[in-house]
Amino acid sequence: MSSGGPSQPNPYAPPPAGQAQPPQPPYPAPQQQYSAQQYAQSNYTPQRFAPQPVYASVLAQPTPYSPPAPVAPSPAQGLPPLPAARRGGRIAVYVLFGLLGLLLLGLVGYFGLFLGPGASIVGLVLALLPLSVVFFVVWMIDRWEPEPKTFVFFAIAWGAIAAVGLTLLADIALTVLFGQRGEFAGAVIQAPIVEEFFKGLGVLLVFLVARRTFDGPVDGVVYGALVGAGFAFTENIQYFAISLIEGGGEQLTVTFILRGVMSPFAHAMFTSLTGLAIGLAARRHASAGAAVGYGLVGMLGAMLLHGLWNGSSFVNFFLLYFVLQVPLFVGFIFGIIALRREEARLTRARLGEYAAAGWFTPEEVTMLATPAGRKVGLAWAARLRGDRRPLMREFIKDATTLAAVRQRAVTGRDPLAPAEEHALLVRTRAARAALLAY
Template sequence: MSTTQTSPAWQSTNSGWTLNGQLEPGADVRPERRARSLSGLPPRPTGETNRWMRLLTNPWTWISVVLFQLYAVTLYLVWRQLSADQVFPEGVIPGLDWATLKQCAGYAAPTAAVWALVFIAFDRFRPMRPLFWLLAFGWGACMSIWISLNVNSWAASLLNVTASPGDPAAQARPAVFVAPFVEEAAKTTFLFLLAVLVRYRIVSALQSVCLAGLAAVGFAFTENIVYYARAMVYGSVTIGTGDVEEAVQQLVFLRGVITSFGHPLFTMLTGVGLVIGLRARSKLVRILAPLTGFCLSAFGHMAFNGMSSISQMSMTRLVIQFVIVIAIIAFFLFRQIFKERKRIATRLGDYVRMGRLDSRDVVNHSVLWRRAWILIVAARRGWRTFQATRQRIRAVTELAYLRDAMVRGIVDEAGHEREKELLGQLAVLRGTALTEATGLRLDIPWRRLAFWRRRRA
């Protein structure tokens, strides 16, 4: 009697891609799970189809719940501390009231929104989950502010700063010698936490810079609110301060526009050092690269605070420095885009030579505008096509970075199993997803739109 042998088939489930819909019989998954964990690779999908069960069993669900509650508690503690009246020998300065904070939040929001969109826009090749973006921003806006406020005030008291109207931690010596190290450490703690938990996902300088920049933008957002509110309250209770609203608007222009690059620029240096350490094989580089990045960010922050404290530069010089720094940041980020494009093309070319991918996959997945156009057209052709196209683009990108990690020696033999899963996923998605950008046309129902316009008229 003859038997028909069937080849292994990759099947799609709501939780991922499995071989014949289940794990291999008799296979002990514990050694493989440990090997994947040591390499930072995600575990093999379990085949669970219930979306709510996947959500409840995902560890990041509970990590997010804990962190958001922690953010709320620390923000409330900061509010309690800043709303208390400050008593000085010269008099009493009222604490910050809720109406003033809301008004100042409106002043600080445009700066935060612009910088956040800039950093998210550059994280395009293998973007992090929006949850990580939100957690990074919340960490900087809540946790980092609470840590810096308490540690800076404690360090200022140790430095015997003479009490004066205003926060003693904002005086020259703590601002130059203490605040840079405390604030940079507080902002980048979340980045190092992600490097420990999901280091496999942080694969490029663009991702690390995006997360570091969002944490810095969140920190600057809350800090600007505090500075604007303090200036408004202090001017309203002090005689001879002049037009309070005009003074606050000048402060908004200075902190929200001219020097708004400060916190993102310094924290970016730590992010670059961290990703260099994560992508390096040498243990010495893994230790020294993040440490060097942190030291550069802290010393740069120290130099910036020092110049701001001891020198009074004209507005023209500040604008010139602002333009120069923004140009440097833009040059660095665009240079990283071309480097990541070359890296993806090189690693996907390995699979083309092995016969696993088509040569057009290299062109379509290493150029950002081609990827974006494929997604736009796929969205017009239905949810199923859009989902398949999005999953395929993410799988191809992950495959390229996985290959890069295996070539560098960062991922061991466990990467081959993940490689097989991704190649199987691409084989299944090829029939549904859009794979070629050349010749795609965006089908827009112009006749239907014209009919709707005539009917409306």
């Protein structure tokens, strides 16, 4: 019961029978409408219940932290560099190249003054042909363990510039002291002694300056042949130019056949004997003094062979050429082949020691240390994704150098061998991983 005034409706009372009323909330309706963003920012609404914004995709949602992508490593990252040449050796090389530059100016003046620019240019062009042939053959010999390009260039330059220039100066000095010599004495005695001495001096300088890369007889033959090829190049310019001036095209053709076709390897073969002797000294860990002694013995053989070659022109050139010179040249070729096989055997033996320690597999040693194995390895690398023959060549080169470093370490003649050995082992491991990477 209630007293006074009208009674208030009961919001919880059920509706009368037969009358439908919409359900009423148990709380008063709000006087202000809030947006979803306002709900989300409300201090009274838990974050997990607040309305979330809608994004176009999952990837469009912002993230509180986005870590940077890792930087791709360089292919050579972490590879230790090979030990650099000693400062004293670099200075010696600069001094020698400076000397070659001065002598070159003198030779250019000599050819321009006494032979004329026209004939000298013709001789230069023709002399390039036999030089190219000899250089290609020497490059084939040197492919097993290539020599540094700096010293290859120096050997050719020494023969073409220094040996020729010093020979001309010696000829002038001997003429002043002893007068004009006879043709036979000049060609058979003086020329072989003076020329082979100055050519051999170039090979000895390479040995003294670059002892760490002068490993054995093959290296000596390569440097000796390059010095001889350079000497023959400049000498051929002179002979071809004189033939053109004195006898025209006919005499020039005969001279080119005799010197450029029949005997392009003569000087290379002579001086390679000196290089062979110095290379034997290097293989036996001889001192600088002992290497000079070996070199003098090699020079003596080069002088005798050179004198025999020049003397054949006073007897019967063509008879001695086919009876004596051709067999000597064939023997020289077989000697080079034998030296290459010995070099390959030594490479295989030294890499086999690393294989026994777990650095290489026996199959890899066969691939790296035999001509047939290298051929198969390069063919396999060509079929890999991206043609990985350059990687395989680097692998072969570093492994071959590693074998040579091991040889120097065994003989104890290279104090930098341990550091270079470590660097090459890391590089060969990296090259193998790159070859096998997908």
